[in-house]
Amino acid sequence: MHGVEHHWIPRTSAPTADLKVFVDPKPVIVEIKEFAASGKLPTDGYCPVPYVSQKFRLSWRQFAPYSDHSCCLMLYNAGSRKVWLHPELILCAMFGEYYQAIDSTRYRFSGNAAMRPDRNTYISAVAGIFPLVVDENCIEAGRRVFDLTGGGERELTQDEAWQINRDTMSFPRQVEQLMRVVAMENPYARNPLPDGLFTGPFDERWYRSDDGTVRLKYSGNRVAEMRALLPEYARKMMGLW
Numbered sequence: 001m002h003g004v005e006h007h008w009i010p011r012t013s014a015p016t017a018d019l020k021v022f023v024d025p026k027p028v029i030v031e032i033k034e035f036a037a038s039g040k041l042p043t044d045g046y047c048p049v050p051y052v053s054q055k056f057r058l059s060w061r062q063f064a065p066y067s068d069h070s071c072c073l074m075l076y077n078a079g080s081r082k083v084w085l086h087p088e089l090i091l092c093a094m095f096g097e098y099y100q101a102i103d104s105t106r107y108r109f110s111g112n113a114a115m116r117p118d119r120n121t122y123i124s125a126v127a128g129i130f131p132l133v134v135d136e137n138c139i140e141a142g143r144r145v146f147d148l149t150g151g152g153e154r155e156l157t158q159d160e161a162w163q164i165n166r167d168t169m170s171f172p173r174q175v176e177q178l179m180r181v182v183a184m185e186n187p188y189a190r191n192p193l194p195d196g197l198f199t200g201p202f203d204e205r206w207y208r209s210d211d212g213t214v215r216l217k218y219s220g221n222r223v224a225e226m227r228a229l230l231p232e233y234a235r236k237m238m239g240l241w
Helices: 049-058 060-066 087-095 136-149 160-168 220-227 234-237
Strands: 006-008 019-021 027-035 068-076 098-103 106-110 125-135 175-185 204-208 212-219
Touching: 027 049, 027 060, 049 060, 049 087, 060 068, 060 160, 068 087, 068 136, 087 098, 087 106, 087 125, 087 175, 087 204, 125 136, 125 234, 136 220, 136 234, 160 175, 212 220, 220 234
Parallel strands: 027 068, 068 125, 175 204
Antiparallel strands: 006 019, 019 027, 098 106, 106 212, 125 175, 204 212
C-alpha cells in the first residue's frame, strides 16, 4: 500500500475487517470488497449504482467493532462486467445517482444518497483501486505542447505539431501499468480519514465542500501533471477519469 505500514487483521468467528493501516494518531481500519467476475450483462438495461451501494451495506458488520477508528472501504473490480468501476460511479452511490459535472474537478449530486447523517457514519471514506496506464511518450508530447503554446494560449502550427510527433516517436516507448487509489471522503463520518493516507504521486482524494459540491481535494504530483497536460481523450485512454 504505497509503502505505508500495515498488517492483516487475524480472522475470528466474529466479523472482522481486512487491514490495519498505521497512520497517526491511530490505525485506519480497511475492508476490501471485490466485484467478482460476472457473466452477461442484463439485456433490458440496469443501473450499476445499487451494486456499489450493496458493498457499503456489507461492510457494516466489519466496521462495527471499530467505532472509535477511521474506517475505509476499498473497492476493486476483479473482473465484473456488471460494474465498470470508476470514481464517478462510487460518488453516485455515495451522494446521489443524478449528477452534474461543473468541470473536471467539481460535481453536484442529487437523488438517493447512501451517505447521510443517519447512515453509513462508520465509513470514513470509500476508496477505489483503479488501473492506470502511464504513457511517458504521450506525457512528454504534452509537456512540449505546453511549453510551445504557453499553456494553451495559442494553437500549434503544423510544423510544430509534426516536430513534436517526430521527436516523441523517436524515443523508446515507455509505458507503465500501475494501480492507484482514489478516495472519496464521507462528510458524515464519525471519524474522518486522516490527511496522510492515499497521498501517493498517482493517488487522489475527493471531498464534499460547504456549498454541497463534491470536489477534488488532493491530486498526486504525477497525476496532477497528467490532468494539466493531456486532453480529455488521452486521459481516459490511460484510465484517468
